[in-house]
Amino acid sequence: MSGTAAPDIPGLEFVRPLGSGGYADVYLYEQQQPRMNVAVKVLKRQGLTAAIRRQFVDEANTMAQLADHPFIVQVFRSDQTADGGAYLVMKYYPPPNLAQRAKAERLSVEEVLRSGIQIASAVETAHRAGIIHRDIKPANVLVSQYGQPGLTDFGIAGRGGHAEDVDEDVGVSVPWSAPEVLYGQSNGDARSDVYSLAATLWHLLVGRSPFEQPGGDNSAYALMPRIRATPVPATGRADVPVSLERLLSHAMAKNPDGRPQTALELARGLQAVEREQRLPSTAVVVLDETGRTAVSALPQARGADDHDRTSVRALSVPTAPVPVGAPAHGEDEDDEDAPATISGGVVLGVLALLVAVTVGVVVWAVNRGGDEGQAPVARPTRSQTGAPSRAVDYPEQPAIDARAVAGGVTFSWNYVGAEKGDFFQLRVGASEAAVPEAEVITVKTGSRYTAKAASGTTVCAQVKVSRSTGVPSPYSTIRCEAAG
Structure with missing residues (x-):
């Protein structure tokens, strides 16, 4: 003190x-x-x-x-x-905070996912109010006596902006800060908060910040170049799924355009990992466009009318019968003492469901018999059967990094939802303007490519993921580096 x-x-x-x-x-x-x-x-x-x-x-x-x-x-x-x-x-939140807990014990993947979704809910809510936190880190996440996280210390929060808007008295916490903030290119925005949240979750899994080297020089001046240029290291934990490793790496991309663009997008990615790992789903709690609280328990399915809108999802089925037309819990009811009854509509509905199930079983049996003249019935997907689906079923925009090497530049990339058979298409040019018109280079294996160039020559590239299904990702942002 x-x-x-x-x-x-x-x-x-x-x-x-x-x-x-x-x-x-x-x-x-x-x-x-x-x-x-x-x-x-x-x-x-x-x-x-x-x-x-x-x-x-x-x-x-x-x-x-x-x-x-x-x-x-x-x-x-x-x-x-x-x-x-x-x-x-x-x-009052009793100690320890998440920084102290991560130092003293190994947090489970389930708890880190749950806490990440809940903190992302808080961050998304702040962003929707026009507030950037700017100092998300494990020590600023307190834990209530009931185990719920509480984001605190909005002391340097603000409305975002450029480097010239930074007050000289406002500091940042280097180990969890995005490179564009550390190097004065931004005063923080939603994407830099996404970076800090991902760095915080990485810390909770490992017990230290992502670019800290045990036993090495971890001063601010030593950390900053690593944060700017070193690829995000793996957690090294065997129980951390590959999908979570990729999501955190994606969220800590050096270029803010390569990250999830909102805290809500990151939360949905974490929810998807929960589903993949068959863990209980954690709800995202944010304010919707009308200013009302909306709870999104699961990521929305692709093809939804409004991809970014959260919604209320039912998580359980009532065990007691509910009359057709009965008011929802909390709504006005004309006769509170009237007993719940099953109407004829419900009975007919149940009978119709039984008939439909019976017909479905018969059709399945006929097709299983192998009649050559009859088209097979489509097999239900894992998500239709209620089993967990994979974290991401289509390639997302990759995040690309560049590193100078002797005689060239090595480009490497990562993305969420990798699948066997994925390959990559690069466009490499001598400037950002030249990249969109450059010849496409296909990389069948690995997630890196070295472009040869004379020392000091600028090389730029962008990459997209292609899948055997023919569904490609968007191209990454363009990244440039001078050859070594």
Whole structure:
């Protein structure tokens, strides 16, 4: 702690210190009416500037704006201390946070997927309110006594923008920050938050940040070049599915255009991995276009009318009969005491279902008999039978990286939903403008290609995934590098 005494706050009784950050200390207080524990974040007086004070006020307003979300830490109030300082009163989450947990224990893939979807829900909600978090990392994800994550520390959140908009007093957490933010090309946007969320999930699986080298130099100045140029390493865990490795690598693409463009898109990818691994599905909770809460329990099927709209999905079937036309739970009902009955419509519906099933069984039996003159009945897909489908059933846009090598440039790429038989088509040119007109190069095996060029010569390329079904992915963004 900074040594700053915990302030006297009306209605609150000091209990103990909780921690200290760059510009604030956090204390545990007991609220007297109603009696409950709360966390109080108090500005440090040392080094206090107008920018930090403004940042603190912005954090209070931002968190209050998002306070209703189940996975965002709730702010109860904000005020000034008697000596002119400032404080926030927030919901108390007992330790450890996710950074402490990941350091002390090995989190399961199931928990990381579930937490990732829930945090992505919070991030997507913030984005829809026009707010970029800018500091997503394991230490900023608290855990309630019921095991629910709570995203906190919106201290450097803002509306996004370019490097010239960055306040000199606003810092970033290097190990989990996107390269375009670290190198001043962006002040953060939805895609940089997607990167930080993916880096956070990678950290939760491994116990350290993605580009940290155990026993090596992990200072900010050593990490930054690795984040900018080194491919995302594998987690090294045998229980982490390949689909999750690829999704995290995709979400941490060096070029922001190569990542999932929204937190919701990343959440749907995580849901797909849950389905692939036969894990319980985790709902995405966001505000829809009308400002109402919408729950999306599963990724929408391809071909849906509105790919980006979330919807309410039924997760279970009632065990008791429900009368036709009965109001949904929570709606007005004319006679609350009237017993539930089964109408004739339900009986007829059940009989029709039995007939349909019987006919289906007969048709299946006839076709199984092998009559040559009759077309076979299409086999149901895994998703139709209720069994988990694969994470992605069509190739997504790949993320491409470039690395200078002696006498050329090596391009490598990754994507979600790889299948046996996939191959790749590259276009390589001497400039970005030349790439779209370049001759297509087919790569049958592997996910890398080295273009030969004289030292110092710029080489640019983009790649797409092709599948035996004839369904290709979109081309990746164009990546350029000077030959070594």
